[in-house]
C-alpha cells in the first residue's frame with residue numbers, strides 16, 4: 001500500500017494520512033459552535049483545468065468516470081456541506097476526485113481518495129497535481145477495505161464509487177465514522193441499482209439516515225444525511 005500526492009511517497013500510511021487529515025481541522029460535529037470562518041475564494045475552472053478534465057474523460061476508455069453533471073454536483077455538495085474531512089472510495093483516474101477537491105478548496109477541507117488499481121492511482125495522483133489540488137487531495141493506493149480502518153478519525157463527506165456489490169459492506173464500515181450532520185453519497189444507484197439491493201434497502205431503513213436520490217445525468221447519486 002502506498003500513498004501518492006504529486007509523486008509516490010515512501011511515508012507509512014497511518015502517520016502521513018493522519019497528518020494530512022488533521023491539517024483540515026475538526027469535522028462537522030466538532031465545528032458546531034465554532035466561530036464562522038471567512039469564505040475562501042472559489043476555485044476557478046480555468047481553460048487549463050477544463051482541458052485537463054476533458055483529457056481525463058477522453059482517456060477513460062472504460063467509462064469509469066462520473067459524468068460532468070455528476071462531477072459538478074459533487075463539487076457543490078462538498079462545498080455546501082462545508083466538508084472538512086472527505087473520503088472517496090474508488091478514484092479511478094481522479095475525475096470525480098478533482099471535482100470534490102474543487103469544492104473543498106472553498107471549505108479548507110481535505111480529501112483522501114482510495115484506488116485499488118496501481119496504474120489508475122498513479123494517474124489520479126498525477127491528475128490531481130495537474131489540477132493544482134495536491135494540497136487538498138491525497139490519493140492512497142490500496143484496497144479500501146484495508147485502508148479505511150487505518151485512517152484516523154471521522155469523516156463528514158463520503159463518496160462511494162467502487163464495485164457495486166461492495167456498497168453495503170462499505171456503508172456498514174464507514175457509517176460508524178460518519179459525523180453527525182455528515183453526508184454519504186453513492187454513485188450509480190439508479191442505472192446499477194439492481195446490483196446493490198442490500199445497499200439501497202439499508203440507506204432507506206437505517207434510522208439515522210435521511211436519504212434522497214438525484215439524477216443529474218441519469219446514473220443516480222444517493223445522498224444520505226446522518227441525523228445522529
Ligand SMILES: C[S@@+](CC[C@H](N)C(=O)[O-])C[C@H]1O[C@@H](n2cnc3c(N)ncnc32)[C@H](O)[C@@H]1O
Pocket residue numbers: 064065066089090091092093094095096097114115116117120142143144145161162163
Ligand atoms: C467507477 S470507477 C471510479 C470512477 C471515479 N470515481 C471517477 O468518477 O472518476 C471504480 C473504481 O473503484 C476501484 N475499486 C473497486 N473496488 C475497490 C476497493 N475495494 N478499494 C479501492 N478501489 C476500489 C476500481 O479499481 C475502479 O477504478
